[in-house]
Every structure is written in C-alpha cells, then in structure tokens.
Amino acid sequence: MSAPTLAERRGALGFCVYCWGAMACLMAVVWASFAYLSLDLARLFTRESAGYMLDFIARFFPPDLSAGFLRRIAQGTLETLAISAVGTLLAALAGLLLALPASGRLGPVFKAVTRFLLNFLRSVPELVWAALMVLAAGLGPFAGTLALALHTSGVLGRLFAESLENAPPEPARALVESGAAPALAFVYATLPLITPQLVAYSLYRWEMNIRMATVLGFVGAGGLGQMLYYELSLLHEPQACSVIAAMLALVVVVDAISAWVRRGQMRQGG
Amino acid sequence: MPRSTTQQALRDPDARARATWALAAVVLLWPLLLVAQFRPADLFDARNLKVIGGFLGQFFPPNLNGEFLGLALKATVETLAMATAGIALAMVLAAPLGLALSHSLSISRIGPGPGRALGEALRALTRLALLALRGIPEIVWALLLVRAFGLGPAAGVLAIAVTYGGMLGKVYSEILESGDTRPARVLLESGSGRLMAFFYGLLPGSAQELASYTVYRWECAVRASVIMGFVGAGGLGQLMDQSMKMLNGGEVSTILIIFLLLVLLADAISSAVRRTLA
Numbered sequence: 001m002s003a004p005t006l007a008e009r010r011g012a013l014g015f016c017v018y019c020w021g022a023m024a025c026l027m028a029v030v031w032a033s034f035a036y037l038s039l040d041l042a043r044l045f046t047r048e049s050a051g052y053m054l055d056f057i058a059r060f061f062p063p064d065l066s067a068g069f070l071r072r073i074a075q076g077t078l079e080t081l082a083i084s085a086v087g088t089l090l091a092a093l094a095g096l097l098l099a100l101p102a103s104g105r106l107g108p109v110f111k112a113v114t115r116f117l118l119n120f121l122r123s124v125p126e127l128v129w130a131a132l133m134v135l136a137a138g139l140g141p142f143a144g145t146l147a148l149a150l151h152t153s154g155v156l157g158r159l160f161a162e163s164l165e166n167a168p169p170e171p172a173r174a175l176v177e178s179g180a181a182p183a184l185a186f187v188y189a190t191l192p193l194i195t196p197q198l199v200a201y202s203l204y205r206w207e208m209n210i211r212m213a214t215v216l217g218f219v220g221a222g223g224l225g226q227m228l229y230y231e232l233s234l235l236h237e238p239q240a241c242s243v244i245a246a247m248l249a250l251v252v253v254v255d256a257i258s259a260w261v262r263r264g265q266m267r268q269g270g
Numbered sequence: 271m272p273r274s275t276t277q278q279a280l281r282d283p284d285a286r287a288r289a290t291w292a293l294a295a296v297v298l299l300w301p302l303l304l305v306a307q308f309r310p311a312d313l314f315d316a317r318n319l320k321v322i323g324g325f326l327g328q329f330f331p332p333n334l335n336g337e338f339l340g341l342a343l344k345a346t347v348e349t350l351a352m353a354t355a356g357i358a359l360a361m362v363l364a365a366p367l368g369l370a371l372s373h374s375l376s377i378s379r380i381g382p383g384p385g386r387a388l389g390e391a392l393r394a395l396t397r398l399a400l401l402a403l404r405g406i407p408e409i410v411w412a413l414l415l416v417r418a419f420g421l422g423p424a425a426g427v428l429a430i431a432v433t434y435g436g437m438l439g440k441v442y443s444e445i446l447e448s449g450d451t452r453p454a455r456v457l458l459e460s461g462s463g464r465l466m467a468f469f470y471g472l473l474p475g476s477a478q479e480l481a482s483y484t485v486y487r488w489e490c491a492v493r494a495s496v497i498m499g500f501v502g503a504g505g506l507g508q509l510m511d512q513s514m515k516m517l518n519g520g521e522v523s524t525i526l527i528i529f530l531l532l533v534l535l536a537d538a539i540s541s542a543v544r545r546t547l548a
Contacts, residue, residue: 030358033351037423037504056418082305089299123530127409127497131514136322137312145306215409218501222307232413248405255405 063241072227073246080223080250083141083216084209087148092202094149095156102161114157121154126212130221141222148209148216159201163194207258214247224250321517328519332527342509342528349505349532352423352498353491356430360491361484363435368442370396374451374472375464396439403436412498426503430491441483449476482544489540496529506532 034041043049101110102118130147137143171189176182217225224247231239282288312318369375371393378386408429415425446468454471458464462471499507506529513521 030354033354033358036347036351037355037427039355039424039427053418079305082302085302086299086306086308123533124526125493125497127500128510128526128529131500131511132322135325135517136318138315138318140307141305142307142309142312145308211407215407218409218413228410229413232417244406244410247407247410248402251405251407252401 059237060241062238063245064236064238065242069239069242073224073242076224076227076243077246077250079141080213080225081210083144083221083223084148084206084213087145087213088152088202088206088209090145090149091152091156091205092198094153095160096198098153098157099160099164102157103164105164115161118154118157118161121150122158123154124151126151126216127219130216131219134220139220139222144213144216144221144223147221148213152205152209156201156205160194160198163197163201164190167194204258207254210254211251214250325517325519325522328517329523331520332524333518333520334524338521338524342506342525345499345504345506345509346528346532348423349495349499349507350492350536352426352495352503352505353430353488353536356427356495357434357484357488357491359427359431360434360438360487363431364438364442367396367400367435367439368446369464369468371400371439371443372446373443374447374454375458375468377458377464400436400439403432404434404440405436406433408433408494409498409501412503413501416502421502421504421508423504426495426498426505429498429503430495433494434487434491438484438487442480445476445479445483446472449479478547482547485540485543485547489536492536493533496532 098114098118100106102114104111126147129150130144133143133146133150137146167190169190171193172185175185175189180188213223213225215225217223217227218229220226224243228240228243228247231237231243373393376389376393378384378389411429411432412425415428419425419428449472451472453475454467457467457471495503495505496507496510499505499509500511502508502511506525510522510525510529513525
C-alpha cells in the first residue's frame with residue numbers, strides 16, 4: 001500500500017479555493033473585530049490580572065446561606081415565577097385576540113396591520129420593554145410582567161395565527177351553515193381543534209420567560225434580577241453569589257422538567 | 271316532556287368540566303397576581319402617565335442629528351464587533367470542551383480497559399462546567415465581568431464567550447455524536463489518536479452542521495450584545511441606557527430603529543450564510 005499522494009490528501013480534507021477564501025474573510029472579520037474593540041487578550045492572561053481575577057472570585061465565597069437571606073431568595077424566586085406565569089398568561093390572551101385578525105379572518109387590511117404590530121412587539125427585546133414599562137408602571141414586578149406580556153404576545157400572536165390558518169375549516173363551516181353564530185362556531189368548532197397546540201406554544205414560551213424573568217430585574221422590574229443588581233451595587237458579593245446560585249438552580253430545574261415533559265409526550269405520541 | 275328535552279339539547283354537554291377548570295384557574299391565578307403586584311391602575315397613575323407620556327411624545331421625530339447618528343453608528347459597529355469577537359472566543363472555548371465531551375471520540379468506550387472510569391469522570395465534570403457556563407444568563411455574566419474589567423465592550427465580549435462557549439460546547443458534542451461516527455471509530459480502533467480521528471473521521475461529515483449552528487449563535491449573540499449594554503458592557507445598549515436615563519425619547523427611538531435594522535441585517539446574513547452551507 002503506497003502512501004497517499006498530496007492531491008489525495010487534499011481531496012480527503014476537502015480543501016478548495018472557495019473554502020480558503022471564505023476562511024480568510026472570516027479570519028479578517030474576527031481580527032478586525034478584536035482590533036476595533038482594542039481588546040488585548042494577552043493582557044488578560046498575565047499573572048497580575050490572573051491574581052486580580054482570583055481575588056475577585058474569592059470575594060464571592062462563601063455564599064450567604066443564612067436563613068433570613070434564603071427566605072428572601074425564596075421570595076425572589078416566587079416573584080420571578082409569578083412574573084413569568086402572569087406575563088405568559090396575559091400574552092396568551094392578547095396573542096389569541098391579535099391572532100384572529102392576523103390570520104386574515106377580518107380581511108386583508110386588518111391582517112397586514114396586526115402582522116406589523118406583532119412583528120414590532122416581537123422585535124423589541126424584553127429588557128427594552130421592561131425599561132419602558134418601569135417608566136410607565138413604576139419600579140417592581142408589575143413592570144416586568146407587562147414587559148414579558150408585550151414581547152411574548154408578539155411571539156404567541158404569530159404562532160397562534162399560523163395555527164388558526166392551518167386549522168381545518170369544515171367543522172366551523174358546518175356549524176355556521178346550520179345556523180350558529182360565527183362567534184359560537186369559532187368557540188365550539190375551531191378553538192377545541194387548536195387548543196392543544198396553543199397550550200403547547202404557551203408552555204414553551206413560559207419556560208423561556210422564566211429564564212428571562214430572572215434578569216428583567218436589572219432595569220428595576222422585580223424578581224431575582226433586582227435582588228442581584230441591588231446586592232452587587234452594595235458590594236455584597238456573598239449575597240450575590242447565593243442569588244446567582246438560585247438563578248442557576250431555577251434554570252436547571254426548569255430545563256429538566258421541560259425535558260422530562262417532552263420525553264413523556266414523545267413516548268405518548270409513539 | 272318535550273320542553274325538557276329541548277332544554278337538555280341546548281345545554282353545553284361540557285359545561286361542568288369547563289366551569290371546574292375555570293374555577294381552578296382563578297384559584298391558582300389569584301396568589302400569582304398578588305405576588306406579581308398586578309395593579310393595572312398603576313398604569314393610569316397621574317405621575318406615571320406624565321413621565322411615560324412625555325417620553326413617548328418625544329419619540330417622534332427620532333433624533334437624526336448628525337453628531338448623534340455618528341455616535342449611534344459607532345455603537346452599532348461596536349455591537350457587531352462584540353458579537354463576532356465573542357463568538358470567536360466562544361468557539362475557542364467550546365471546541366476542546368465539545369471534543370472532550372463527545373462519546374464518539376472516546377477510546378476507552380471501545381472496549382474494557384484502563385482509564386474508562388477516569389474518562390467518564392472527566393466527561394461528567396466537563397458536562398457540569400458547560401452547564402454552569404450556559405445556565406447563568408449572559409447578562410449576569412456581563413454584570414459580573416463589568417465589575418472585574420470596568421465599563422466597556424471587554425466585559426460584553428467575555429460574557430458572550432463564556433455563555434455561548436457553554437452552549438456551543440454542548441451542541442458541538444451532540445452534533446459529533448449524531449452524525450456518522452463509524453469512520454472515526456474505525457480510525458480509533460486501528461490505532462489513530464483522538465485528534466486525528468476527529469479531523470479525518472468526524473469533521474468532514476459534520477463541518478457544515480457545526481458551522482451552520484455557530485453562525486446561528488452569532489445571530490443570537492448580536493441580539494444579546496445589544497441587551498448587555500444595559501449593564502454597561504458597551505455597544506448600542508449602553509447608548510440606549512444613557513438616553514433612557516436622561517428620558518430623551520428622540521434618541522431612544524433612533525436607537526430602537528437602528529436596533530431593529532441591525533437584527534434584520536444579522537438575520538439576513540445568518541440565513542444567507544447557512545443557505546450557502548446547506
């Protein structure tokens with residue numbers, strides 16, 4: 001068996017002019033980014049800065065695990081969960097209301113207008129909504145709830161509108177043709193068909209919103225984030241460490257539950 | 271009894287179940303509303319109305335003065351550079367972790383032999399480290415790193431590197447396990463090293479998917495780096511935070527418009543690149 005020629009080796013790795021060009025461009029872009037930000041990575045890895053970092057990390061340990069503070073963390077966690085749950089629920093209701101015109105049931109003009117509104121709601125990030133809502137409703141969890149509701153109704157509205165468009169029209173038509181009012185036909189013939197889908201979408205967004213609600217507090221919108229921001233501002237690192245641990249635990253638990261539910265559904269689905 | 275039959279026919283057969291569910295929902299919802307301090311009346315409080323009304327009133331027209339636009343443009347480029355540099359560092363972090371985590375490159379799994387327990391322990395440790403990296407939201411990392419490195423984009427870049435390094439590492443290892451792992455296995459069984467088995471056995475098959483996922487994460491990083499400015503990590507977000515604190519509605523609306531355009535641009539770039547890769 002002879003050794004592979006150079007050409008064969010190149011073929012095996014799939015090298016080509018185009019790939020090399022793309023790679024070079026990519027490298028140039030990355031290099032330009034570092035240069036533009038004047039990031040000096042070498043400086044980060046000197047002994048001095050490493051010592052400084054270790055000092056910084058050491059200040060966070062041991063975390064504050066006193067009963068009083070743990071109770072406050074539990075309260076903050078509960079608040080975070082409440083913000084996400086109420087926000088998602090409001091969003092599901094608003095999303096359904098907006099999905100009706102967005103699915104084209106009220107004519108093309110309404111459809112275009114609501115689609116634009118949904119896109120706008122969705123494109124503005126939760127944290128920006130939260131900063132605005134803090135101005136509109138004052139500091140506290142209510143602002144966070146509204147912020148999540150606004151962003152999520154944009155997301156859910158679009159998903160719900162798609163479900164509505166894809167729902168089979170025959171049952172509702174049967175009811176309307178036998179004399180039922182259109183609203184009743186919708187409630188009894190269309191809604192039950194898409195309810196499982198709507199619930200699944202809402203639960204999925206709830207999961208994401210729990211994660212989001214932990215950080216909305218950075219702009220003053222309540223929950224664990226507000227606690228963390230507050231403790232860090234006062235240079236209470238051990239307390240901040242406990243709050244971060246609580247955030248991590250919340251995210252991990254929610255992740256595990258959602259994975260478990262999904263596995264269960266998959267098994268059910270066959 | 272003709273009357274009662276019609277009445278029965280008109281009754282909603284599902285009424286009792288619906289009522290029970292509605293009642294249960296209300297009972298569950300009530301404490302949640304209390305905890306979330308759900309008070310819609312706050313929105314119509316005279317003082318709040320004045321603040322937000324004045325602020326939103328300034329949104330039109332957006333501030334298009336040349337000096338401010340220059341600042342905003344600089345911040346936009348900074349945001350893009352933060353996302354790009356952050357993802358580049360994240361890849362540097364994720365590649366070795368992903369390789370360590372991937373079962374398809376495990377020599378000890380081929381058969382019983384020494385080092386199996388050690389390998390598994392190392393893998394479990396890596397998995398845990400990745401979980402902590404990506405489990406803590408990027409903006410929390412940014413908040414912490416701003417304290418360590420001062421205000422500015424360095425904290426943002428490192429926050430993206432850490433969080434997305436965790437995400438990429440996990441997904442890289444999953445991609446390496448989900449593809450055709452037989453070439454790598456054959457190489458390993460005939461005595462090649464792990465790195466060579468990766469380069470010749472796994473990478474050719476999964477390079478596209480790896481690159482495509484990385485580009486998708488770059489798109490997410492652009493969005494994230496805008497947000498991270500709110501804790502002082504540079505870019506558009508920091509500019510927006512300053513304008514918001516000064517209640518300058520015109521500036522905020524300009525930044526919002528730029529932000530929406532930036533997200534559209536990142537979306538377009540990412541889907542174009544991924545289409546070429548596919």
